Amino acid sequence: MIYLDDASTSFPKPPSVHEAMLHALRDVGANPGRGGYASAREADRLLYETRSLAADFFGAADSSRVVFTPGCTYSLNMALKGLLKAGDHVVVCGRQHNAVVRPLAAVGPAVSNFDWDGRGQFDAKAFSRLLRPETKAVVVNHASNVDGLLFPLDELRDAANGVPLVIDCAQTAGVVEIRTGERDVVCAPGHKGLWGSAGVGILAFGKKIELEPVVVGGTGSFSEDAGAPPAYPDRLEPGTMNLPGIAALGAGMREVGAVGVANVFRKKMALALDACERLSKIRGVKIYWPADEARRVPLFSFTVEGLDPSEAADLLDRDHGIACRSGLHCALRAHVELGTFPVGTVRFAPGYFNVPGDVDAFAAAVGEIAKKR
Numbered sequence: 001m002i003y004l005d006d007a008s009t010s011f012p013k014p015p016s017v018h019e020a021m022l023h024a025l026r027d028v029g030a031n032p033g034r035g036g037y038a039s040a041r042e043a044d045r046l047l048y049e050t051r052s053l054a055a056d057f058f059g060a061a062d063s064s065r066v067v068f069t070p071g072c073t074y075s076l077n078m079a080l081k082g083l084l085k086a087g088d089h090v091v092v093c094g095r096q097h098n099a100v101v102r103p104l105a106a107v108g109p110a111v112s113n114f115d116w117d118g119r120g121q122f123d124a125k126a127f128s129r130l131l132r133p134e135t136k137a138v139v140v141n142h143a144s145n146v147d148g149l150l151f152p153l154d155e156l157r158d159a160a161n162g163v164p165l166v167i168d169c170a171q172t173a174g175v176v177e178i179r180t181g182e183r184d185v186v187c188a189p190g191h192k193g194l195w196g197s198a199g200v201g202i203l204a205f206g207k208k209i210e211l212e213p214v215v216v217g218g219t220g221s222f223s224e225d226a227g228a229p230p231a232y233p234d235r236l237e238p239g240t241m242n243l244p245g246i247a248a249l250g251a252g253m254r255e256v257g258a259v260g261v262a263n264v265f266r267k268k269m270a271l272a273l274d275a276c277e278r279l280s281k282i283r284g285v286k287i288y289w290p291a292d293e294a295r296r297v298p299l300f301s302f303t304v305e306g307l308d309p310s311e312a313a314d315l316l317d318r319d320h321g322i323a324c325r326s327g328l329h330c331a332l333r334a335h336v337e338l339g340t341f342p343v344g345t346v347r348f349a350p351g352y353f354n355v356p357g358d359v360d361a362f363a364a365a366v367g368e369i370a371k372k373r
């Protein structure tokens with residue numbers, strides 16, 4: 001199989017990730033924060049070490065404000081539900097995923113959309129006009145999982161003028177350098193660009209952010225109180241932590257760090273540029289990727305004229321052994337904006353471990369499929 005669905009989850013994982021998970025399961029075993037005996041202390045150490053690593057990775061000034069969650073979707077729920085209530089106002093930027101759309105619908109703030117397709121400069125004045133006195137957050141998809149549109153965070157942070165930024169880094173963690181600002185809430189998955197396993201995510205937030213817990217329970221601390229403990233990270237980490245997953249995430253972050261985020265980006269971008277160039281020469285293939293290279297991450301969508309995207313992905317899989325995702329990719333608005341609703345697109349999402357030969361096979365397969373139509 002040629003795996004080209006890195007935007008969904010990265011595969012394969014480095015061997016050190018497998019080993020770290022196995023080590024936590026086989027050799028550590030105990031529950032962090034719950035015991036004073038040797039293996040529980042080792043579990044504490046592993047958790048602390050990975051938290052510090054994550055704080056460094058995301059440039060968070062204070063590692064106690066780095067919280068492990070069950071995934072990016074959970075991080076986003078914790079951020080949005082921990083910051084907002086009905087009656088508040090938020091400005092939403094970028095091509096949002098349902099991991100943001102649905103929690104916002106559940107909380108019920110008034111929503112203003114700032115639409116920008118990556119063409120021309122980010123219009124800070126137009127953005128500022130959407131801010132209101134009751135605006136409690138700016139929610140931004142750092143990069144679209146459909147067309148790779150990369151949102152300019154620095155310009156947005158300046159224009160937000162002190163309003164907290166909730167940043168969906170599902171497609172950028174481990175691919176684009178991210179530094180957590182003092183009013184930022186960074187939400188990231190462990191299993192995509194950080195090369196960890198499914199079941200772990202990160203929530204990193206700056207010192208000017210306070211988040212209310214949305215899930216409460218035992219933390220191994222302040223057991224005499226019915227309320228959540230006052231201090232982070234315990235306040236936001238109730239219940240037994242996924243130590244094997246956290247250990248694997250630590251190993252993944254170390255691997256990404258050793259390669260270097262910029263080098264990961266460069267290699268994936270070379271594969272995406274090559275694929276884009278070849279597909280753009282095939283009749284009937286339409287590519288969805290921002291024209292401005294500074295505004296995109298290494299993934300794009302495409303359609304083949306006269307062919308349903310799910311059928312195209314099916315042919316890639318069945319006849320060529322190539323794994324690509326098709327459909328709406330949990331991001332309705334992106335397709336409305338790109339004009340690909342209701343059928344969606346096929347996505348080309350290379351990983352760091354793909355090789356140029358994978359692009360050769362992919363481009364030849366798309367060529368064959370398009371010709372048959």
Ligand SMILES: Cc1ncc(COP(=O)(O)O)c(C=O)c1O
Pocket residue numbers: 007008071072073074097099141143144145168170171189
């Ligand atoms: C842009 C975006 N946000 C959020 C998510 C949710 O991530 P997870 O499924 O890892 O919770 C995804 C998943 O693909 C995504 O692409």
